Amino acid sequence: MLFLPELFLLxxxxxxxxxxxxxxxGTLAKNVTIAIGLLFSILCVVGINKSGSLFFGxxxxxxxxxxxxxxxxxxMTFVVFLAPExxxxxxxxxxxxYLFMMLSVLGLVMLMSSAELLTLFVALELSSxxxxxxxxxxxxxxxxxxxxxxxxxxxxxxVISTGVMLFGMSYLFxxxxxxxxxxxxxxxxxxxxxxxxxxxxxMVLAGFFYKLAIFPFHxxxxxxxxxxxxxxxxxxxxxxxxxxxxxxxRIVTLANPASSEWLVLFLMIAAVASMFYGNLAALVxxxxxxxxxxxxxxxxxxxxxGLLTMDQMGYTRATFYIIGYLLMNLxxxxxxxxxxxxxxxxSRDDLKGLYKRSPFLALVLLVGMFALAGIPPFVGFIxxxxxxxxxxxADHLTLVILAALNTAIAIFYYLSxxxxxxxxxxxxxxxxxxxxxxxxxxxxxxxxxxYMGVAPNKILGVAxxxxxxxx
Amino acid sequence: xxxxxxxxxxxxxxxxxxxxGAALMFITPGEENQRRLAFVVTTFNALLSxxxxxxxxxxxxxxxxxxxFSWIPSLNIEYALGVDGISLLLVMLTTFIMPLCVLGSWTYxxxxxxxxxxxxLVMETAMVGVFCALDFVLFYVLWEMMLIxxxxxxxxxxxxxxxxxxxxxxLYTLAGSVMLLVAIIALYLWNGQxxxxxxxxxxxxxxxxxxxxxxxxxxxxxxxxxxxxxFHTWLPAAHVEAPGAGSVILASVLLKMGxxxxxxxxxxxxxxxTLAIGPYMLWLSIAGILYGGFTAxxxxxxxxxxxxxxxxxxxxxTLGIFVLNQSGIEGAIIQMxxxxxxxxxxxxxxxMIYERTxxxxxxxxxxxxYNLPIFVTFITIFSLSSLAFPATxxxxxxxxxxxxxxxxxxxxxxxxxxxxxxxxxxxxRLLQYVLFKGEGRPDISDLNFRETMTLVPLLxxxxxxxxxPEPFMNVMHTSVEFLLAQxxxxxxxxxxxxx
Numbered sequence: 001m002l003f004l005p006e007l008f009l010l011x012x013x014x015x016x017x018x019x020x021x022x023x024x025x026g027t028l029a030k031n032v033t034i035a036i037g038l039l040f041s042i043l044c045v046v047g048i049n050k051s052g053s054l055f056f057g058x059x060x061x062x063x064x065x066x067x068x069x070x071x072x073x074x075x076m077t078f079v080v081f082l083a084p085e086x087x088x089x090x091x092x093x094x095x096x097x098y099l100f101m102m103l104s105v106l107g108l109v110m111l112m113s114s115a116e117l118l119t120l121f122v123a124l125e126l127s128s129x130x131x132x133x134x135x136x137x138x139x140x141x142x143x144x145x146x147x148x149x150x151x152x153x154x155x156x157x158x159v160i161s162t163g164v165m166l167f168g169m170s171y172l173f174x175x176x177x178x179x180x181x182x183x184x185x186x187x188x189x190x191x192x193x194x195x196x197x198x199x200x201x202x203m204v205l206a207g208f209f210y211k212l213a214i215f216p217f218h219x220x221x222x223x224x225x226x227x228x229x230x231x232x233x234x235x236x237x238x239x240x241x242x243x244x245x246x247x248x249x250r251i252v253t254l255a256n257p258a259s260s261e262w263l264v265l266f267l268m269i270a271a272v273a274s275m276f277y278g279n280l281a282a283l284v285x286x287x288x289x290x291x292x293x294x295x296x297x298x299x300x301x302x303x304x305x306g307l308l309t310m311d312q313m314g315y316t317r318a319t320f321y322i323i324g325y326l327l328m329n330l331x332x333x334x335x336x337x338x339x340x341x342x343x344x345x346x347s348r349d350d351l352k353g354l355y356k357r358s359p360f361l362a363l364v365l366l367v368g369m370f371a372l373a374g375i376p377p378f379v380g381f382i383x384x385x386x387x388x389x390x391x392x393x394a395d396h397l398t399l400v401i402l403a404a405l406n407t408a409i410a411i412f413y414y415l416s417x418x419x420x421x422x423x424x425x426x427x428x429x430x431x432x433x434x435x436x437x438x439x440x441x442x443x444x445x446x447x448x449x450x451y452m453g454v455a456p457n458k459i460l461g462v463a464x465x466x467x468x469x470x471x
Numbered sequence: 472x473x474x475x476x477x478x479x480x481x482x483x484x485x486x487x488x489x490x491x492g493a494a495l496m497f498i499t500p501g502e503e504n505q506r507r508l509a510f511v512v513t514t515f516n517a518l519l520s521x522x523x524x525x526x527x528x529x530x531x532x533x534x535x536x537x538x539x540f541s542w543i544p545s546l547n548i549e550y551a552l553g554v555d556g557i558s559l560l561l562v563m564l565t566t567f568i569m570p571l572c573v574l575g576s577w578t579y580x581x582x583x584x585x586x587x588x589x590x591x592l593v594m595e596t597a598m599v600g601v602f603c604a605l606d607f608v609l610f611y612v613l614w615e616m617m618l619i620x621x622x623x624x625x626x627x628x629x630x631x632x633x634x635x636x637x638x639x640x641x642l643y644t645l646a647g648s649v650m651l652l653v654a655i656i657a658l659y660l661w662n663g664q665x666x667x668x669x670x671x672x673x674x675x676x677x678x679x680x681x682x683x684x685x686x687x688x689x690x691x692x693x694x695x696x697x698x699x700x701x702f703h704t705w706l707p708a709a710h711v712e713a714p715g716a717g718s719v720i721l722a723s724v725l726l727k728m729g730x731x732x733x734x735x736x737x738x739x740x741x742x743x744x745t746l747a748i749g750p751y752m753l754w755l756s757i758a759g760i761l762y763g764g765f766t767a768x769x770x771x772x773x774x775x776x777x778x779x780x781x782x783x784x785x786x787x788x789t790l791g792i793f794v795l796n797q798s799g800i801e802g803a804i805i806q807m808x809x810x811x812x813x814x815x816x817x818x819x820x821x822x823m824i825y826e827r828t829x830x831x832x833x834x835x836x837x838x839x840x841y842n843l844p845i846f847v848t849f850i851t852i853f854s855l856s857s858l859a860f861p862a863t864x865x866x867x868x869x870x871x872x873x874x875x876x877x878x879x880x881x882x883x884x885x886x887x888x889x890x891x892x893x894x895x896x897x898x899x900r901l902l903q904y905v906l907f908k909g910e911g912r913p914d915i916s917d918l919n920f921r922e923t924m925t926l927v928p929l930l931x932x933x934x935x936x937x938x939x940p941e942p943f944m945n946v947m948h949t950s951v952e953f954l955l956a957q958x959x960x961x962x963x964x965x966x967x968x969x970x
Contacts, residue, residue: 355627359586366619370619375615375616375618375619375645376611376612376613376615376616377612377616381612381615382543385608385652385656386546388652388653388656389546389656389659389660392653392656392657392660393660397657400653400656401650401653404649404650404652404653405649407649408645408646408649411641411642411645411646412642415622415638415641415642416638418622419626419634419637419638422623422626422627423626423627423629423633423634423637424634455543456543457543457544457545460543460545461545464545
């Protein structure tokens, strides 16, 4: 029973595998994926209060893991809904595309429950390899084979950071003689003055820095965002990041909050570097996806503000922020996927006069971009606000001022997208038709973005309850 | 500062009725109906705010019509509202200006009427909210939220250089408020009781260094909004490109938020820093008065002229605030209202004439006196009010501010006097050109009934405040006394806390 959601996903993957054997079953595969995603989310809700451990303690089910599984399941469903026709993916490989997406989600879901280092590693690789395959599955319309370049970069950097992570895991094992997190945590926490312990934690973190795209593990981001098909980028930009934050929180709790100045310092440098690098680089981008990639780096830096306070409140706020980030990003990708005619990339000029071509999408873009910029009453504001308040409470005044400065820098490029959509004329660009499902998803996203921004209590409460499991 | 709770939720209604109206706008078909709906909603709000006026007790400095609920308990954020003698007039000004904005853009706005009216209504929600908010986070949320509809008002319905103007407006104001956010969080953490509730943040024993930092962060945000010299450069651009109603909202209400911020936050929360930095503020105000006056003198675009005159007028307001005496601050508050009425009216009139000639150049509008008697009557009166002619509203304000200035420091008050003369010079120059120079414009029609009715309420207030300011001054006496007591008494408190 505890393993039911995962088994369900696995069964779903098998169904999708059988669908891939037929020809031109893209729509069927899509509908099946949506159905599985929704049912999986329902199963997570039903079993949200279950707890226990499986497979000799290597797999732990608790509120924390179930909470994140639910979010991942819902996020996947949203992503599939975003792209009405999965433009940009070859018609003949669409079923495979959904199969790999499902497998990647399965890996992430297993990652949430991994209570042992090797399980964690296997789950992470399952999700990563499926992603590596999704990136090159794009129709080559330009003849430049950008998706291949992106895929190679994604694989190479992925493998390197995984290697670093494995190396760190070997140190953890060497220091403690166990790979089980519940035995490992108290031992590592007592090794306060051992630099090897610190190094090990940092190296393990590196693997997830890669997933979350934190400086200096961000190098794959711009090219992969640009090279992958629009729905793929929407997936990469959101779902794995949720998983990464969830696991990073687990790993940071390995360290003893009382004596981890070095870890905090490292996180702080990574946060500041990510924010400045991401925001400054985003300023000059004209490809909207590439811009969102750099903005993602900056937002990842912001998430670290929650982690480096090393307390339950900080983790709760980081979780809240990444959920908000998921929604805001999905809103932006909804627009990108729909404005793109043949599945090509969307440059800033392609958004010209959007408010005349499709007022609804223009509104979604406005909400998404201003939310990312951190303007009230959207979720981006309250999330940022809480992270800043938490960091200032932990006496990181300089960090908070730098982060606040970054908010001011960031506004420029978000605003420039909105500006193009609202103050330019469409010239001869065609109107964009918005289907019923797109309309519904856009509405849900906007309502959630405003709801979380105005009444964050509910989700904060649930997230805080989830963090309680770790403390 | 106590809060008198009220069970009527009057302030909440004032804040949320426009928002409800904006929601209704989505399901209202037909442009004419949408205009009517916006007018009905804003007028209803204006009439509702009369209840505020009637129920206000001027004999106490307490915050009235209070509401206080927990909003985000995990962060201690509250939903707290209340008005006192300082904010009451500004709330009333906002609710009364809005129906006139709707009327003034009735035929001015022809494309995307629904979206335009939604922007106006959301603006009203945010503006009324800013003046009533007693929780710092609530205040900040509303303060920032305002940027989005205002940005759209300029960016979508603006003039030819709207892209430049809207982005400049947005970046300037946002950059200013970022440090405000840090200051707000710092206040929350330093005040000992971990609250965002503004009255509880006042009169706390913060150290001098802390106060100076907080003051500077506040100053950056508010000085940009006012705008004080040298942060004023976004204002002419935004004013010139904004549509008529957008300019009116900018001039009448948005600029007041900066000066309101000084009164509500800087003075009572960081009194020692205010006393220490105040003299520099006075000189910045003088610079603004003179700079605004001289620049206005050289403008050929009517909107730009009024925009620069705003810089000068707001310089008078900040001057009145930082002389820190009863007559100066009361003059500043009444002058905020006056500027809202007079400049709002002038911008409305420029909008009306722009609809007819599609030009804002002074030289295109010479000799209007021959063909447009109604228009000319109004513009003469409002121009005279703008240069603080006796018997008009601005005279009272400027008189009080200068009286406060002279009792504070004769040199500073003396330095502001040329500003008053400059105001006469540039307004009379405008009048002379527009009214009598040239041949006249027989091709354009005079104001129609709707336009006249838009201006009449403002005209009434020009003379009402000008001839009988007592009812308006009475509501603020006690609050201003209390504010000054807060500034002056806290020195001792802070001195104790200093090591």
